Amino acid sequence: MVTRLSSVYPELPPGERAVVRVLLDDYPFAGLGSLRSLAERAGVSPPTASRLFDRLGYDGFAEFQAAVRDGARDRSRLHEFVAGAPGFPEARQAPDGEDTALRSPEDGGSAVRQAAEELRAGLDGTLAAVPEPLIETVATLLATSRTVWALGGPLSELAAEYLVRQLAALRPAARRVPDTASARAGTLLDLGPPDLVVAYDFRRYCPGTSRFARAARVRGARLVLVTDAWMSPLAAEAQALIRLPHEAAGPIAPLAHEIAVTELLLVATAARLAPAGRLADLDALTQTL
Amino acid sequence: MVTRLSSVYPELPPGERAVVRVLLDDYPFAGLGSLRSLAERAGVSPPTASRLFDRLGYDGFAEFQAAVRDGARDRSRLHEFVAGAPGFPEARQAPDGEDTALRSPEDGGSAVRQAAEELRAGLDGTLAAVPEPLIETVATLLATSRTVWALGGPLSELAAEYLVRQLAALRPAARRVPDTASARAGTLLDLGPPDLVVAYDFRRYCPGTSRFARAARVRGARLVLVTDAWMSPLAAEAQALIRLPHEAAGPIAPLAHEIAVTELLLVATAARLAPAGRLADLDALTQTL
DNA sequence: CCTCGACCGTAACATTCGTTTCTTGAACAC
DNA sequence: GTGTTCAAGAAACGAATGTTACGGTCGAGG
Numbered sequence: 001m002v003t004r005l006s007s008v009y010p011e012l013p014p015g016e017r018a019v020v021r022v023l024l025d026d027y028p029f030a031g032l033g034s035l036r037s038l039a040e041r042a043g044v045s046p047p048t049a050s051r052l053f054d055r056l057g058y059d060g061f062a063e064f065q066a067a068v069r070d071g072a073r074d075r076s077r078l079h080e081f082v083a084g085a086p087g088f089p090e091a092r093q094a095p096d097g098e099d100t101a102l103r104s105p106e107d108g109g110s111a112v113r114q115a116a117e118e119l120r121a122g123l124d125g126t127l128a129a130v131p132e133p134l135i136e137t138v139a140t141l142l143a144t145s146r147t148v149w150a151l152g153g154p155l156s157e158l159a160a161e162y163l164v165r166q167l168a169a170l171r172p173a174a175r176r177v178p179d180t181a182s183a184r185a186g187t188l189l190d191l192g193p194p195d196l197v198v199a200y201d202f203r204r205y206c207p208g209t210s211r212f213a214r215a216a217r218v219r220g221a222r223l224v225l226v227t228d229a230w231m232s233p234l235a236a237e238a239q240a241l242i243r244l245p246h247e248a249a250g251p252i253a254p255l256a257h258e259i260a261v262t263e264l265l266l267v268a269t270a271a272r273l274a275p276a277g278r279l280a281d282l283d284a285l286t287q288t289l
Numbered sequence: 290m291v292t293r294l295s296s297v298y299p300e301l302p303p304g305e306r307a308v309v310r311v312l313l314d315d316y317p318f319a320g321l322g323s324l325r326s327l328a329e330r331a332g333v334s335p336p337t338a339s340r341l342f343d344r345l346g347y348d349g350f351a352e353f354q355a356a357v358r359d360g361a362r363d364r365s366r367l368h369e370f371v372a373g374a375p376g377f378p379e380a381r382q383a384p385d386g387e388d389t390a391l392r393s394p395e396d397g398g399s400a401v402r403q404a405a406e407e408l409r410a411g412l413d414g415t416l417a418a419v420p421e422p423l424i425e426t427v428a429t430l431l432a433t434s435r436t437v438w439a440l441g442g443p444l445s446e447l448a449a450e451y452l453v454r455q456l457a458a459l460r461p462a463a464r465r466v467p468d469t470a471s472a473r474a475g476t477l478l479d480l481g482p483p484d485l486v487v488a489y490d491f492r493r494y495c496p497g498t499s500r501f502a503r504a505a506r507v508r509g510a511r512l513v514l515v516t517d518a519w520m521s522p523l524a525a526e527a528q529a530l531i532r533l534p535h536e537a538a539g540p541i542a543p544l545a546h547e548i549a550v551t552e553l554l555l556v557a558t559a560a561r562l563a564p565a566g567r568l569a570d571l572d573a574l575t576q577t578l
Numbered sequence: 579c580c581t582c583g584a585c586c587g588t589a590a591c592a593t594t595c596g597t598t599t600c601t602t603g604a605a606c607a608c
Numbered sequence: 609g610t611g612t613t614c615a616a617g618a619a620a621c622g623a624a625t626g627t628t629a630c631g632g633t634c635g636a637g638g
Contacts (some may be wrong), residue, residue, distance in 0.1 A: 034322045037597060045617050050597060061596060069318050113558040114423050116416045119549060123412050125394065126407045131295045134507055135401050155454060158447045162544060225610055235310055236303050243295075243313065255451060257554055259545040260408060267404040303584055334587050339627060351628060558626060582638080587631090594625065601618080608611090 001071045002027060008056065016052040018042040031068040035061045042183060056119030119256065126244050126257045130264070138224050138240045139268030142167065145196035145222065149187065151177035152258075153209055159200050159226075159258035166266050170273050177212060184212055194221040200226045200258055208233055226261065228254060290360045291316060297345065305341040307331040313491065320357040324350045399403030414544045415533050419553070427513050427529045431456065434485035434511065438465035438476065441489030441547075442498055448489050448515075448547035455555050459562050466501060473501055482509040489515045489547055490523060499523055515547060 006021050019042040023030050030038060039049040045203070049063060051191060058064040093128065142148060148167060150160035165175035174224040177197075178184055199213040217223050217237045235241055244257045294309050301309060308331040308333055312319050319327060328338040339350060347353040431437060435454060439449035449465060456463035466486075480486070490500040506512050506526045514527040524530055533546045 004290075014617060032358065032592085036573055036594080046596070047598085047618090048616060051616085054597095069321060112421050112428075112553060112557045112560075119552060120413055120416045124409055127409045129291065130405075131294075132401050133294060133296060137299070139401075155451070158451055160446055162444070209491075236306060241298070255544060256548045258547050260412070263408060263545055264401060264405055268401045271400050286547070304586060323624080325624080335626070336588090336628085337586060340586085342625095579638100582634100582637090583634105584628085585634085587633100589630085590626105591626105591628075595623080596621105597620105597623095598621080599619085599621095602616090604613100606611105606613085608609105 001068060004056075012052070012055075015042075015044045015048040018044055019049045019052050027099060028068045042151055049071060062136060110232045117175060122254070123257060123260055126260060127264070128147040130242055130244075130261055134240060134242060135264055135268050138265055139243065139272050141196050141222060141224060141239065142198075142269040143171065143272040146192075146194035147175065148197040149175055149177050149191070149216070149221075150200075151209055153202055156199070156200035156202055156209075156226075156258060157264050158255060160198065161260050162259060163198060163265070164276045166262075167269065170266070170270055181208075184208075188212075188215055188219060191219045192217050193222070196224065197221050197235070198226070199222045202228050202254075226258060238256045269274065290357060293345075301341070301344075304331075304333045304337040307333055307345065308341050315358065317357045322535040329534075336426055359575075387465060402550040411543070412546060412549055416549060416553070419531060419533075423529060424553055424557050425529060426514060427531065427554055428487050428561050428566045429560040430511060430513060430528065431554060432460065435481075436462040436464060436485035437485045438466050438480070438505070439463050439485060439489075440498055440501060442491055442504050444544055445489035445491055445515075445547055447544060447552050449487065452487060452551050452554070455551075456558065460553070461561055470497070473497075477501070477504050477508060478528040480505050480508045480510045482511070485513065487513045487515070488523070491517050491543075515550065517543060 002024065005024055009017060009020050019038065022038060022042045032040065035049050036046050039046045042049065053064040055062050056064065058067070071109055148164075148171075149165075151157065152160040157176075164174050164176050166215045167193070177187060195216075197213055197216040199209055201209045201213060213225070213234050214237070216233075223238045224240045224242070225234055226242045226244065227235070228244050242261060244254055244261065291313060294313055296329075298306060298309050304498055308344055310328065311327060319330065324338050325335050328335045330434050332337065342353040345353065347356065378509045388575045399541065437453075437460075440451040446465075453463045466476060484505075485501055486505045487523050488498055490502065502514070502523050503526070512523070512527045513529045513531070515531045515533065516524070517533050533543055533550065533551060539541050
């Protein structure tokens with residue numbers, strides 16, 4: 001997009017040049033507002049700006065704006081920011097017609113090193129993005145609920161298992177939700193308001209996770225949801241909702257993120273269940289297990 | 290902005306929660322379009338979305354949008370100076386706007402923040418400390434061995450299970466070592482030089498892990514060891530040894546570290562088994578699982 | 579049972595938007 | 609000097625926007 005604008009710049013009338021200048025000067029945000037404000041900043045009339053997008057081949061300003069939005073979205077997802085090139089991150093690319101946004105970012109570094117960096121950045125983001133009060137809320141639920149039931153999809157269930165095993169060292173009645181439908185039905189029978197269901201519900205993975213969580217919710221159980229998106233219809237019913245930013249997903253699957261936040265939950269829960277010293281006890285305990 | 294939205298989320302009516310969910314799920318771009326498209330994505334009516342911004346204290350959607358735009362602008366500026374921080378810088382700086390309840394100075398909350406910081410630093414250290422050639426070596430073993438057997442202690446077995454599940458999507462013959470002694474004996478019978486054993490052997494946890502690994506080694510199988518110390522007598526016999534510095538251990542147990550390096554191993558293995566495109570296939574596969 | 583308050587959608591409103599049409603003005607060729 | 613061409617603003621129009629007002633619905637409390 002930036003290269004595109006730069007390359008057509010010379011063959012543009014003066015008025016439209018001014019618009020492109022403003023566009024590049026504050027990219028991509030200048031293109032995300034209204035056409036009128038853009039025209040005003042450029043010192044031209046709205047029709048002049050409109051004609052520019054016409055000439056660029058877009059079918060109206062709306063289409064151009066969508067292209068800018070998607071471009072910015074892709075770039076921020078790929079972490080494609082180029083340090084030291086403010087405003088012109090793509091200026092070093094070959095001046096081909098359309099920018100090739102899908103090229104692998106940051107060449108030179110090997111794939112593994114790159115994956116490690118991505119994973120590290122993702123974990124940083126996750127740990128920073130989960131609000132502390134939310135952790136505290138969930139920890140209270142984990143500490144005070146009658147029975148804690150955990151479940152997850154085919155991969156996330158490992159995080160659920162981890163939670164249950166560690167939680168069992170802190171308090172009684174921490175269980176995995178069974179896998180079979182009949183056993184789940186039996187579990188549901190005894191579920192009630194004092195109980196808590198922790199669902200690692202990653203939309204892409206879960207077939208029956210949502211169903212169980214919803215059924216538990218209907219029966220009055222409280223619900224904590226750990227998910228990578230908020231599209232799930234469960235989101236509206238959850239007492240607490242921990243969102244792992246999906247732009248911070250690891251190279252393969254975000255299980256590392258799930259485990260990391262689970263550890264945070266466990267720390268907070270431990271502090272709640274034992275005001276002093278028990279954390280060390282827990283450590284000693286797990287060491288001798 | 291993100292923290293602001295996350296923190297007010299719990300005290301919002303269901304409809305406005307849905308809007309916040311969409312907002313955070315595709316931040317900041319979901320907030321840069323029109324209010325109507327935002328409302329449609331959230332499955333609510335425009336007035337409901339409008340009321341949200343009213344409640345947040347903004348004087349209309351336009352003002353909120355301007356705040357989002359400025360926030361995004363600031364963030365992308367920050368990226369040019371803070372290298373390797375594509376995540377959420379605002380989570381560390383003073384809260385935007387008039388964030389009130391989030392800055393609880395010195396109560397139980399800061400313990401969580403401290404634990405998160407500890408965990409983050411530990412993961413950083415782990416990912417930086419594992420040498421890249423070592424990852425490559427292990428990846429080659431994972432890609433070329435006849436059968437891959439994984440095992441671990443009571444907690445680390447979750448990492449072993451994760452490795453097996455993901456590896457099964459990349460190649461055949463990826464198995465867990467059984468738990469019972471008799472089944473392990475049967476497994477040992479067929480083990481030979483073309484096979485590989487991956488042991489997550491944390492000395493503090495393992496009773497039988499070392500024994501199995503040593504027995505497998507005697508029968509000629511190759512051995513990859515993931516451990517937190519170098520004292521293990523197995524260390525000398527392992528083809529590859531990945532050491533997770535235990536001074537970088539998480540607050541409770543270093544499982545997050547094990548999962549993280551496992552993901553790295555998987556990425557490297559995937560690259561080795563499929564020069565092009567198969568990673569995307571794997572992603573698609575795991576999504577439909 | 580009723581009432582009250584909340585939450586939310588429908589409908590109507592004024593506003594603002596992007597675009598089209600028309601006109602002006604300047605630059606250039608002959 | 610005249611005719612042509614192109615850039616660009618003015619005005620006008622229709623579409624879409626954000627907001628307000630009103631009514632309906634559901635659940636809690638008397």
